Amino acid sequence: MNKTDAVVADSRPSILAYVNDLPNLCSLAGLACTSSAIYFGILGHYSAAMIGMVWAVAFDWADGLIARRIKGRTGNDRNFGGQLDVLIDIVSYGVAPAIVLLSYGNFAPIFLAGAFIMLATSALRLSYFATYGLAGGLKYTGLALDNNSLIIVFIFLFENLFTNGEFSIVLYVSCLCLAALNVSPIRTPKLSGNPRNVYLLAAYTLVLTGIYGWKIW
Numbered sequence: 001m002n003k004t005d006a007v008v009a010d011s012r013p014s015i016l017a018y019v020n021d022l023p024n025l026c027s028l029a030g031l032a033c034t035s036s037a038i039y040f041g042i043l044g045h046y047s048a049a050m051i052g053m054v055w056a057v058a059f060d061w062a063d064g065l066i067a068r069r070i071k072g073r074t075g076n077d078r079n080f081g082g083q084l085d086v087l088i089d090i091v092s093y094g095v096a097p098a099i100v101l102l103s104y105g106n107f108a109p110i111f112l113a114g115a116f117i118m119l120a121t122s123a124l125r126l127s128y129f130a131t132y133g134l135a136g137g138l139k140y141t142g143l144a145l146d147n148n149s150l151i152i153v154f155i156f157l158f159e160n161l162f163t164n165g166e167f168s169i170v171l172y173v174s175c176l177c178l179a180a181l182n183v184s185p186i187r188t189p190k191l192s193g194n195p196r197n198v199y200l201l202a203a204y205t206l207v208l209t210g211i212y213g214w215k216i217w
Contacts, residue, residue: 013076018077018080018081018084021073021077021080021081022066022070023063023064023066023067023070023081024063024080024081024084026059026060026062026063026066027059027060027063027081027084027085027088028088029059030055030056030057030058030059030060030063030088030092031056031088031091031092033052033053033055033056033059033092034052034053034056034088034091034092034095034096035052036048036049036051036052037049037050037051037052037053037056037096037100038052038095038096038099040052041096041099041100041103042099042103044103045216046100046104046156046159047156047212047213047215047216048212048216049096049100050152050153050156050208050212051208051209051212051213052096053092053096053097053100053149053152053153054149054150054153054204054205054208054209055205055209056092056096056149057092057146057149057150057201057205058201058202058205060085060088060089060092060146060192061146061192061198061201063081063085064085064192065192065198067081086126086130089122089126089145089146090119090122090123090126092145092149093122093145093146093148093149094118094119094122094123094145095119096149097118097148097149097152097175098114098115098116098118098119099115100152100171101114101115101118101171101172101175102115104164104167104168104171105168105171105172111168111172114172114175114176117175117176117179118148118175118178118179120179121179121180121182121183122145122148122179122182124182124183125142125145125182125183126145128141128142128183129141134190135187138189138190139187139188139189139190140187140188140189140190141185141186141187142181142182142183142184142185142186142188143178143181143182143184143186143188144188144190144191145182146191146192147178147188147191148175148178148182150201150204151174151178152171152174152175152178153208154208155170155171155174157208157211158170
């Protein structure tokens with residue numbers, strides 16, 4: 001390392017310095033919710049897992065809103081936050097739903113195939129977005145991954161209408177359909193960019209939390 005490289009390295013902030021950034025704290029709060037969803041999903045406590053999944057989406061939307069309103073953030077701040085957001089998205093919208101699917105299917109090999117498909121399409125979807133961004137600056141190509149969690153959380157409201165075997169099929173087919181939509185050429189609007197949608201998500205999150213909380217109680 002020459003002297004110039006040493007000066008550049010010394011001027012870099014520490015990794016943990018970015019924890020002081022409020023949008024990044026929101027992203028990490030969403031990751032905490034996702035961790036709880038994975039934990040309760042493995043244990044088979046699906047109502048608790050659904051609460052974690054829907055709050056992960058809420059925090060994911062919140063970090064972007066906060067980031068856009070904060071003044072004085074540097075390019076490195078934005079780049080770091082963007083990378084953090086993408087890495088958390090693969091866990092929140094790929095790993096967590098896949099584990100819920102696996103758990104509900106009693107970890108049978110056929111459900112492992114479905115879990116892999118969900119993970120693979122999530123990775124492809126995020127990589128495509130990182131490469132090309134929004135189509136025309138306004139719409140996503142393929143169904144945005146946060147919709148996966150919002151739809152799965154809604155589907156679980158009807159779990160009691162089926163036997164466990166029947167609902168496992170409903171869940172499996174639903175997850176495969178979502179995976180197909182994630183990598184399809186359809187164009188979908190960026191819902192998190194509309195303030196009205198933020199209020200709708202807040203209401204949806206609180207209502208679903210109340211319903212699943214009542215089921216736990």
